[in-house]
Amino acid sequence: MEIVLGPYEYVVWLACTLLEIAVLVCAFKKDALRRYILLNVYMAASVLVSIARYNILSHYGFTSKEYLYFYYYSDSLLTIALYFALVSLYSHIFADLKAERYIRLGTVLLLSGTALFSYAVVQQFSSKLVTHFVVELSQNLYFVGLVLTYILWAAVLKMRETRTRLIQLVLSMGVYFSLFAANFALQNLYQSRGAFFEVLTPLFGCFLPLSWAYTFWQVPEEARTVPSQLAVVPR
Numbered sequence: 001m002e003i004v005l006g007p008y009e010y011v012v013w014l015a016c017t018l019l020e021i022a023v024l025v026c027a028f029k030k031d032a033l034r035r036y037i038l039l040n041v042y043m044a045a046s047v048l049v050s051i052a053r054y055n056i057l058s059h060y061g062f063t064s065k066e067y068l069y070f071y072y073y074s075d076s077l078l079t080i081a082l083y084f085a086l087v088s089l090y091s092h093i094f095a096d097l098k099a100e101r102y103i104r105l106g107t108v109l110l111l112s113g114t115a116l117f118s119y120a121v122v123q124q125f126s127s128k129l130v131t132h133f134v135v136e137l138s139q140n141l142y143f144v145g146l147v148l149t150y151i152l153w154a155a156v157l158k159m160r161e162t163r164t165r166l167i168q169l170v171l172s173m174g175v176y177f178s179l180f181a182a183n184f185a186l187q188n189l190y191q192s193r194g195a196f197f198e199v200l201t202p203l204f205g206c207f208l209p210l211s212w213a214y215t216f217w218q219v220p221e222e223a224r225t226v227p228s229q230l231a232v233v234p235r
Helices: 007-029 037-060 067-094 100-122 128-160 163-191 191-218
Strands: none
Touching: 007 037, 037 067, 037 128, 037 191, 067 100, 067 128, 067 163, 100 128, 128 163, 163 191
């Protein structure tokens, strides 16, 4: 019996795709397309991948090898794109320190280290090594992204960053990675209720484009937030 997606999955899928398009539209309308270019590149890639996935799904089916391979490989590429989008926020936070070169170097080194670690984990698989590698790489990059986001948030507080739009973009990243990390952890702890957490996963995927679209549309670049309103930083 062939497994097919239900109305819920299609509705959430469509909603996420429309929200991703909304991010690009809002960024263009509010002159944020170039300023946050890597964030918008990630969203544009997500839209193209979503369309391609639907096309492959409609032709080959949900459980086909074509769809499964494309899903995991495209997911790995999107995760890498999101990783670079996150690191681009570091460049905005540390722009005054002229640290772009060091950030780029650290980005490449960390990505390479994560890739090598992922390869070391899956090298015992004699078959489908590449497939196992891309899945492991995606999972590890989500963990790295979570850690990097919290480090970035600490830098925001330490440096008393006041740009509201930038702050909200960082916060949205933190919430997004935290949702997925919590979901993965709960799935491992309560495997008998895996179906429930699988329902939540696509909803979590809608959070990032929703928050970015809202931020670009509602928060002007010149808006400022008083650091003391974010958190109390001990002196």
